[in-house]
Amino acid sequence: MITALAAVFVFMMVIMFHEFGHFITAKMVGIKVHEFAIGMGPRIFHKTKGETEYSIRALPIGGYVKMEGEDESSDDPNSFNKKPIGSRILVVVAGAIMNFILAIIVFGIISYVMGMPTTVIDEVIVDTPAYKAGLEPGDKIINVNNKEINSWNNVIKEINNVEPKKDIEIIVLRGSEKKSFTLKPKFDKETGRYLIGITTKTNKSFTSAVKGGVEKTGEILGAMFEFFRMLVTGEIKKGSLSGPVGVIYTVGQAAKYGFMNILYITGLISVNLGFFNLLPIPALDGGRILFMLIELFRGEPLDPEKEGFIHFVGFVLLIILMIYVTYSDIVKFFG
Template identity: 50%
Template sequence: MQTALATIFVFCLVVVVHEFGHFAVAKLSDVKVNEFSVGMGPRIFGKKFGETEYSLRLIPIGGFVKMEGEDEDSEDGRSFNKKSVKARMAIILAGAIMNFVLAFVVFGIYFYGVGSPTTEISEVSSGSPAYEAGLAPGDRITEIDGIAIDSWGDVSETIGKLGEKELNVEVERGDAVESFKMTPELNADENRLLIGISPEMESSIGDSLSMSGKTLVEVIGLMFDFIGRLFTGGVGTDDVSGPVGIIYIVGEAAKTGFLYVFYIAGLISVNLGFFNLLPIPALDGSRFMFLLLEALRGKPIDPEKEGRVHIVGFLLLMMFTVFITYKDIIKYNLF
């Protein structure tokens, strides 16, 4: 039940936010929206409000916003194909942009929940260099060998930079300032020098937003790296997960705690936004490329021809999804 709830939450969150991006900018551009759907395949539920039908479909692998004149020619003055190229580009890009915004928000919630490390010590490992030297929980590190310490990152960086030699660690203990001498030890598992202390964590909106932005940039960078390795043969189908794999990953995250589900939701949201921007037929990136061609040519591509390209792309994506689903079942030994 926990896995099911977490999976429904993540899928609905990332898909609804993505489609809402298209929907909101379409409405702002006065485009007629015929349907807003979460999921693909047969319709489970549908309700019409105004000119738009809102539906829930059986297969939870995506969703869509069906706009008048998007895949067919239409003479309606409010159709997608009657709007300017800039307006249509904005509508197409809005889904991925909203996924990146969502990732920033949920990463921020995650980092606020777990807290950020401070320079105050929360725990000293028994038998460690810090323990033998006399450091204690509650001490706040201010200097290491004369180098000012302002963050936990400074602690790790300074110890690593100074190397395996005796260090003079200065701390605030109550109202007093005390110094302790110790020599870091190399941790073979982490391949770095440690003195055996853990930081006190505190929740800060500023630090959470900073970490969120940093994480978002890092994940997008990893996506570019993945695409590069895909073309050089550095990755294979075993490195790709589909809906079944995502359900498994979300389920494992839910066992750790629902807060970690937010982190996974952020990763999935970045992946969805990035993947949709790739120039693959049926995806937003392909539609954007057709609009770019229209801007360069000064006239639109035949909507029926473009529609056929997207239909073929959609069928290929469905086939690939079935293949990846089979691989996920084997990889995670689900049967």
């Protein structure tokens, strides 16, 4: 039951923000919107206001914004196909942008609740490399191995860039005085990282939370680009991709450890959805953008029937991929 509720919450949040991006931008550029729907399948709630019907549908596995002239020809001056290319591209890309904004919000909330790590040492654990070298609580780390430090992530990165069994040099600010320490990090099998035995002070503020949200979203986006590169080069192993079943399983596992973990998964999925939707694949937002860019360079749109057929083929291929990864998920998690 908890897994189901958590999964519905995550899917609804991610989909709602995505579709709201399309919807609000379409309204801003003057496109007629017939329906703004969250979910798929039979309607369980609907209300009409102005020219738009707002609906919630039974299955929380999607959503859509039905715009005049988006998938068919229309002579209405307020139709999608009658608007300038720039406006149309903005409407299409707005869904992914809202997914990134959602990620920044949820990661910002997590950063505020948990506190953003600083470069000031909070505790030095007894009998660790840091303790033996002479580091003390209150020391502010400003340099590791001749690399300037401006975040806790930099500290972790530089410590873990060390060659095995090699010493590192850490420069700290103690009061107004700079002090240098040489120590040898110790490899921890549980975390798979090199550690020196310190914890960091955290900072809770609106500014640090926003910064944390932006940084985490950027970090995951970077990981997505790396994943896509590895996918193209064949470095991704079979079974690494996951579909809805894998997502629900992951959400269920996160739900066991509290709401903050559900929020984290929400942000992660939101970034993934935004990134994936912008790929230049037919039937996705990125595919639509690609066709509009082709139209821009050609000076005229492609034949709507040909474009529709290409999107249909892309949709079929995506469905086949979804069936495959769903089967793989079932075997992996429940087989």
